[in-house]
Amino acid sequence: MPMPSSDRAPVLVIAEQRAGNLNPVTWETVAAAQALGGAVAVAVAGTGIAGAAAELAAADVAEVLVLEDPALESYTPDGHIAALASLVEQERPGLVLFPHTYQTRDYAPALANRLGGVLIPDCVGAEVRDAGLVLLRPMFQGKFVAEVAPAGPGPHCISFQIGAWRADAAARGGAAATRTVPVSVDGSTIRQRPEAPFQEAKQAVDLTQAERIVAVGRGIKGQEHLPLVQELARALGAEVAASRPICDSGWLPMDRQIGSSGQTVSPKLYVALGISGAIQHLVGMKGSRTIVAVNKDADAPIFEVADYGIVGDLFEVVPALVAALGE
Amino acid sequence: MLIVGGGPAGLAAAYRLATRHRGPGGDPPVVAVLEKSREAGAHMLSGAVLDPSALTDLMPDWRSRGAPVEVPVTEDRIYFLTERRRIPFPVTPPPLRNHGNYVISLNRLVRWLAGQVEAAGVDIFAGFAGAELLYEGDRVVGVRTGDRGIDREGNRKATFEPGVDIRAQVTVLADGVRGNLTKSLVERFRLDGGRLPQVYAVGIKELWDVPAGRLPAGAVIHTLGYPLPHEQFGGGFLYALPDGALSVGFVAGLDYRDPGFDPHSAFQRFKRHPLVAGLLAGGEMVRYGAKALPEGGWHAIPRCHVDGALIVGDAAGFLNSMRLKGIHLAMQSGIAAADAALDALEAWDTSAERLARYAALVESGPIRRELHPVRNVHQAFAGGLLPGLLYSGLSLVTGGWWIRDPMPAHPGHQRMQHVRGERSAAPDAVPVDRRLTFDKLTNVHYSGTRHDEDQPSHLLVQDTDVCRTRCREEYGNPCTRFCPAAVYEMVDARGGGKRLQINASNCVHCKTCDIMDPYQIIDWVPPEGGGGPRYEGM
Ligand SMILES: Cc1cc2nc3c(=O)[nH]c(=O)nc-3n(C[C@H](O)[C@H](O)[C@H](O)COP(=O)(O)OP(=O)(O)OC[C@H]3O[C@@H](n4cnc5c(N)ncnc54)[C@H](O)[C@@H]3O)c2cc1C
Ligand SMILES: Cc1cc2nc3c(=O)[nH]c(=O)nc-3n(C[C@H](O)[C@H](O)[C@H](O)COP(=O)(O)OP(=O)(O)OC[C@H]3O[C@@H](n4cnc5c(N)ncnc54)[C@H](O)[C@@H]3O)c2cc1C
Ligand code: SF4
Numbered sequence: 001m002p003m004p005s006s007d008r009a010p011v012l013v014i015a016e017q018r019a020g021n022l023n024p025v026t027w028e029t030v031a032a033a034q035a036l037g038g039a040v041a042v043a044v045a046g047t048g049i050a051g052a053a054a055e056l057a058a059a060d061v062a063e064v065l066v067l068e069d070p071a072l073e074s075y076t077p078d079g080h081i082a083a084l085a086s087l088v089e090q091e092r093p094g095l096v097l098f099p100h101t102y103q104t105r106d107y108a109p110a111l112a113n114r115l116g117g118v119l120i121p122d123c124v125g126a127e128v129r130d131a132g133l134v135l136l137r138p139m140f141q142g143k144f145v146a147e148v149a150p151a152g153p154g155p156h157c158i159s160f161q162i163g164a165w166r167a168d169a170a171a172r173g174g175a176a177a178t179r180t181v182p183v184s185v186d187g188s189t190i191r192q193r194p195e196a197p198f199q200e201a202k203q204a205v206d207l208t209q210a211e212r213i214v215a216v217g218r219g220i221k222g223q224e225h226l227p228l229v230q231e232l233a234r235a236l237g238a239e240v241a242a243s244r245p246i247c248d249s250g251w252l253p254m255d256r257q258i259g260s261s262g263q264t265v266s267p268k269l270y271v272a273l274g275i276s277g278a279i280q281h282l283v284g285m286k287g288s289r290t291i292v293a294v295n296k297d298a299d300a301p302i303f304e305v306a307d308y309g310i311v312g313d314l315f316e317v318v319p320a321l322v323a324a325l326g327e
Numbered sequence: 328m329l330i331v332g333g334g335p336a337g338l339a340a341a342y343r344l345a346t347r348h349r350g351p352g353g354d355p356p357v358v359a360v361l362e363k364s365r366e367a368g369a370h371m372l373s374g375a376v377l378d379p380s381a382l383t384d385l386m387p388d389w390r391s392r393g394a395p396v397e398v399p400v401t402e403d404r405i406y407f408l409t410e411r412r413r414i415p416f417p418v419t420p421p422p423l424r425n426h427g428n429y430v431i432s433l434n435r436l437v438r439w440l441a442g443q444v445e446a447a448g449v450d451i452f453a454g455f456a457g458a459e460l461l462y463e464g465d466r467v468v469g470v471r472t473g474d475r476g477i478d479r480e481g482n483r484k485a486t487f488e489p490g491v492d493i494r495a496q497v498t499v500l501a502d503g504v505r506g507n508l509t510k511s512l513v514e515r516f517r518l519d520g521g522r523l524p525q526v527y528a529v530g531i532k533e534l535w536d537v538p539a540g541r542l543p544a545g546a547v548i549h550t551l552g553y554p555l556p557h558e559q560f561g562g563g564f565l566y567a568l569p570d571g572a573l574s575v576g577f578v579a580g581l582d583y584r585d586p587g588f589d590p591h592s593a594f595q596r597f598k599r600h601p602l603v604a605g606l607l608a609g610g611e612m613v614r615y616g617a618k619a620l621p622e623g624g625w626h627a628i629p630r631c632h633v634d635g636a637l638i639v640g641d642a643a644g645f646l647n648s649m650r651l652k653g654i655h656l657a658m659q660s661g662i663a664a665a666d667a668a669l670d671a672l673e674a675w676d677t678s679a680e681r682l683a684r685y686a687a688l689v690e691s692g693p694i695r696r697e698l699h700p701v702r703n704v705h706q707a708f709a710g711g712l713l714p715g716l717l718y719s720g721l722s723l724v725t726g727g728w729w730i731r732d733p734m735p736a737h738p739g740h741q742r743m744q745h746v747r748g749e750r751s752a753a754p755d756a757v758p759v760d761r762r763l764t765f766d767k768l769t770n771v772h773y774s775g776t777r778h779d780e781d782q783p784s785h786l787l788v789q790d791t792d793v794c795r796t797r798c799r800e801e802y803g804n805p806c807t808r809f810c811p812a813a814v815y816e817m818v819d820a821r822g823g824g825k826r827l828q829i830n831a832s833n834c835v836h837c838k839t840c841d842i843m844d845p846y847q848i849i850d851w852v853p854p855e856g857g858g859g860p861r862y863e864g865m
Pocket of ligand 3: 786809810811812813814833834835836837838839840841851
C-alpha cells in the first residue's frame with residue numbers, strides 16, 4: 001500500500017493534555033510520525049491549551065492544529081470523538097496516530113469506527129516498506145511480534161505503546177505554524193458527565209499494617225454468623241480477616257484473605273477462629289507475634305503454631321471473650 | 328508448524344523439524360510450541376527411568392551437549408509386599424530389566440531439551456494453553472489460545488487479553504495424557520472407533536532428601552502387592568538419584584472398583600511399609616505431584632492422523648505399561664510425526680491420506696517393535712518370560728504390577744461399583760504425621776501449584792445436581808477421594824444438604840477427575856496459561 005495521499009498533512013498526531021499540561025508521551029508519537037516520513041500535523045483539543053500548542057510548535061512538524069471548545073473543558077469520550085471526527089473530516093489525513101494511553105483506549109476505538117476506519121492499537125513499531133506501511137504489534141505478552149498492514153481507504157488510526165519511541169528522538173527546531181480549526185461540539189450530545197479525576201483507590205484495608213487481626217475460617221458455618229466475629233474484632237480494635245473458603249464464598253472480600261494466595265501478615269496479635277491451619281494459611285500468618293487459636297478439634301494443625309490454644313466451640317468461646325473484654 | 332505441548336513428545340518433534348529438515352525452498356520450517364506451564368518443563372512429572380534410545384536417535388551427541396542424563400541404573404529390584412513383609416523376586420523378568428537405562432528427573436531433562444530446541448530456532452510459548460482446535464470444514468487449521476484476564480464471574484478484568492488464533496499447516500497434538508485438545512479431536516472424529524478403550528492409571532510422587540547411605544544413586548526398586556488388594560492394578564517405585572535425592576511414587580490403576588479408594592491414601596500407606604519407611608526415615612519431603620498415564624497399550628491407540636493434525640506421545644497412548652516407560656516412545660512418536668509432517672509440507676498436501684505416513688512410520692519403527700509384543704501382557708508372561716519360580720505367586724502377580732489381565736474391555740470409570748451398605752471397603756484413614764505421611768493440602772503446597780484465583784473454574788462440571796443427589800448415594804462422591812489435590816469437597820449447603828465445592832486453584836493438572844468421574848460429567852479445560860504446578864526435579 002503506498003503512503004496515503006491527501007491534500008493536507010498525511011499524518012496527524014493527536015496530542016494528549018490535561019488541564020493545559022501536555023502529556024509528554026505525545027512527543028513519542030511525534031517521533032513515530034516523523035519516522036514515517038511525510039508532512040506531520042499535531043492536533044491538541046481542549047480549553048486553555050495555548051501553552052500546550054506553543055510547546056508543540058517547537059517540533060519539526062508542518063502545523064499545530066488547535067481545537068478549542070467549551071464543551072471540551074474536561075475530557076469526555078463523546079466530546080473528544082465529536083471534535084476529532086470533525087477535524088479528521090476537514091483535514092483528511094491518511095493516518096491518525098495516538099499515544100496508547102488510558103484516554104486513547106477509552107475513545108479511539110469509537111473514533112475509528114465513526115471515521116469508518118480501523119484502529120490498530122498498541123503498536124511497538126512501524127516501517128514503510130516497498131509494499132507500504134507495516135505496523136508491528138506484540139502478541140503473546142511480547143513473545144511474538146505480528147506485522148499488520150492496514151488495508152482499505154483509511155483514515156487508519158494507530159496507537160503506539162508507551163516507550164516504543166523515545167520522546168527525545170522527536171526532531172525539534174521548527175517553528176511550526178499554529179492554526180485554529182473551528183470545531184463546535186454540541187454539549188447536549190455528550191452523554192458522560194466528568195467527575196474529579198480518578199485516583200487509584202487505596203486498598204480498603206491494609207492488613208499488613210494492622211496491629212491486631214481476628215481471622216475467621218470455615219468453623220463459622222455461615223455468613224450470618226460473621227457479626228459475632230466482627231464484634232470480637234471491635235472489642236479488640238482489630239481488623240477482620242479470613243481463610244480462603246470464606247473469601248471464596250464471597251462472605252468477605254478477597255483482599256481480606258490471609259495465606260499463600262492472599263496476604264502475608266505479622267501483627268502483634270492474631271486470633272484464628274475455626275481455622276484448621278492448612279499450610280497455605282499458616283505461611284501467611286505464622287510470623288505473628290502472638291497467635292491465639294479457637295478450634296473444636298484438638299488435633300487441628302493451627303495449634304502447632306498457636307501461643308494460646310482454646311479447644312472449644314467458637315460459638316461459645318467468642319461471646320465469652322467479647323463479654324470478658326467488655327468488662 | 329504448530330506443536331501443542333512442550334513435553335518429550337512435542338519437543339522431540341520440534342527439534343527434529345528444526346534440525347533435520349529444510350522446508351520448501353530450503354528454509355527450515357517455521358515451528359512454534361505452545362506450552363501451558365509458565366516455564367518449560369514445569370508440568371513434567373515422571374519416574375523416571377529413561378531408556379535413552381530415542382534421545383540418541385534424536386540427538387546423537389546428547390552427552391557432549393550436557394543432557395542431564397547422568398545416573399546409570401546400577402541395581403534393579405522387585406519386591407512383592409505384604410503389610411509388614413517384602414518378598415524379593417529373585418530374578419527380574421527381562422522386560423522389567425533396566426540395564427543401560429538412566430535414572431533422571433524429567434523436569435530437568437525437558438528444561439534442557441527446551442533450551443536445545445530454542446537454540447535451534449523454534450519459538451516456545453510457555454504460559455499459553457491451547458483452548459480449542461480451529462477447523463475449516465473437517466480440517467484442523469490451528470489452535471485458539473485461552474483468553475487471559477477473565478474474573479471468576481466471567482467478566483473481563485483490566486488485564487483482559489483475548490485468545491489468539493494460531494494457524495498452521497500441520498498441528499501436532501502433544502498435549503500429554505488425556506490432553507484436552509486430543510480428547511476433543513478423538514471425540515469429533517471417533518478416532519478410537521474399533522479400538523479398545525484407553526485405560527489409565529494415576530501416579531502420585533514425592534521427591535525426598537534422605538540421609539546419605541540409604542540407596543546408591545542409580546538404584547531402582549519396584550513393588551507390587553500391599554497396599555492394594557489382589558484384584559487392583561498398581562504398584563510402587565523408588566528411584567535413587569545422587570546426593571540423597573529419592574523419587575518415591577505409587578501408581579494406581581484408574582479402573583478400581585471400590586468408590587472409597589483414595590490413591591493418595593494408598594501412597595501414604597505405601598510409605599508406611601517398613602521397606603519404604605526405613606529408606607525415608609530422617610529424610611525430608613521436598614516436592615509432591617501427581618499425573619495420570621495411559622496404560623491401554625497398542626490396542627488402545629486411536630487413529631493419530633486427520634486432515635491437518637497428528638497426535639503424539641501420551642496423548643495418543645504410546646506408553647509401555649509393562650516397563651512403565653513412555654518418555655522414549657513419546658520422543659519416537661514426535662520424531663515420526665515430524666518426518667511425516669515435513670513430507671506432507673513438501674508435497675503441499677497435509678491431508679489425512681498424506682499424513683498417514685506417520686502411522687506407517689509408527690508401524691515400521693521402534694514403537695510397534697516395542698509395543699506390539701506386549702499388546703497383551705498376559706500372553707507375554709505366559710510365554711515363559713516369568714521364571715518358573717514365580718509361577719506359584721502368579722495369582723498374586725496377575726493383579727499386580729504393570730500386568731493387566733485380561734485387557735480391560737471397558738473404560739475404567741465404568742468398573743466402579745456402587746457403594747454397598749453403609750460404607751465402602753476402604754480401610755480406615757491413614758494417620759498423618761506430617762513427617763512421613765501428609766494430608767493432601769500439605770502435599771499440594773509442595774507441588775508449587777499456583778493459579779490466579781480470580782478466574783473461572785477450569786473444571787467444568789456439567790451438572791452439579793448429580794453430585795448431591797445420585798452420586799452421593801451411588802458412589803459417595805468419589806471425586807473427593809480420587810483427586811490428589813483436594814479440589815473437590817462436599818460442603819454443607821445453605822438450606823441443608825450438601826453441595827459440591829470446587830477448589831480449582833489446587834489443581835495439579837493430573838487429569839484423574841476427567842478420566843475417573845463415573846458419570847463423565849467433569850471436563851478438565853486449561854486454566855489461564857501459566858497456572859498449575861511448578862515441579863522441580865520431579
Ligand atoms: C494453591 C492453594 C492456595 C491456597 N491459598 C490459601 C490462602 O491464601 N489462604 C487460606 O486460608 N487457604 C488457602 N488455601 C486453602 C487451604 O489449603 C485450606 O483449604 C484452607 O485454609 C482451610 O480453611 P479453613 O481452615 O477455614 O477451613 P477448614 O480446613 O475446613 O477448617 C475449619 C476448622 O474449623 C473447626 N471448627 C468447625 N466448627 C467449629 C466450631 N463450632 N468452633 C470451633 N472450631 C470449629 C474445624 O475443627 C476445622 O479445624 C490454599 C490451598 C491451595 C491448594
Ligand atoms: C508417575 C509416573 C512415572 C513415570 N515413570 C516413567 C519412567 O520411569 N520412564 C518413562 O520413560 N516414562 C515414565 N512415565 C511416563 C512418561 O512420563 C510419559 O510417557 C511422558 O512424559 C509422555 O510425554 P508427552 O510429551 O507425550 O506428554 P507430557 O510429558 O505429559 O507433556 C505434555 C505437555 O503438554 C502440555 N499441555 C497439555 N495440554 C496443553 C494445552 N492445552 N496447551 C498447552 N500445553 C498443554 C503439558 O503442560 C505438558 O507439558 C511416568 C509417568 C508417570 C505419571
Ligand atoms: S481437579 Fe482433576 S486434574 Fe486437577 S488435581 Fe484434581 S483430579 Fe487432578
